[in-house]
Amino acid sequence: MTHRPSKQFNTYKEGLDLELLREYCMEHGEARTFLRGETLEVAGETAQWVAYVERGCFKYMVRNGEEGKDYCTGFAFEGEFVADYPNCLSGKNSEVTIMAGTSCKVFQIQGKDLCSLLESANMRDLKQAISDNLFAQVYTQYLDSYRMTTRERYKRLLSRCPEIVQCISLKDIASYLKVTPTTISNIRREITFSL
Numbered sequence: 507m508t509h510r511p512s513k514q515f516n517t518y519k520e521g522l523d524l525e526l527l528r529e530y531c532m533e534h535g536e537a538r539t540f541l542r543g544e545t546l547e548v549a550g551e552t553a554q555w556v557a558y559v560e561r562g563c564f565k566y567m568v569r570n571g572e573e574g575k576d577y578c579t580g581f582a583f584e585g586e587f588v589a590d591y592p593n594c595l596s597g598k599n600s601e602v603t604i605m606a607g608t609s610c611k612v613f614q615i616q617g618k619d620l621c622s623l624l625e626s627a628n629m630r631d632l633k634q635a636i637s638d639n640l641f642a643q644v645y646t647q648y649l650d651s652y653r654m655t656t657r658e659r660y661k662r663l664l665s666r667c668p669e670i671v672q673c674i675s676l677k678d679i680a681s682y683l684k685v686t687p688t689t690i691s692n693i694r695r696e697i698t699f700s701l
Contacts, residue, residue, distance in 0.1 A: 516582065544606050547602065558613045560613065562611060566603075594617030607673070607675075650662075
């Protein structure tokens, strides 16, 4: 069973009214279910999908070829959109593999359809606002990796999304925070004993 985060995990949505996009996906999209581990997009292949996540969660993965390891760079939870944005709009190759972290139900549309919708006169401002907010989210995450300790970033992650520990593996949380699972385990133990 997955849990919807009580606070917004992905801050790009703050201040945006995405209800029209949600409705569009639900009305015009294909309802699909994904089993844990199935992919929506594969890095290096043409990015083509945007999906509204009705149930479950996805994780964004990148591969470090030198190390031969995959790293988790983000998540999309229930009530959020999942896509390699903006690559899905133009059909460029995906930069990430988007994989179901749990069993999921989505309503997916072609990225080119979203592009057409966002190019309409009344949606151009929203298209720019989404891009601006995504940039701000990624920029803050990048800066936080320098200005905050791992413990601070883990605690902030829990405050934004307390249910994450029930639907995301320790390994994926550690990968997202760019540390080992042992480090996260130790931080959890410290937090538990300090309460």
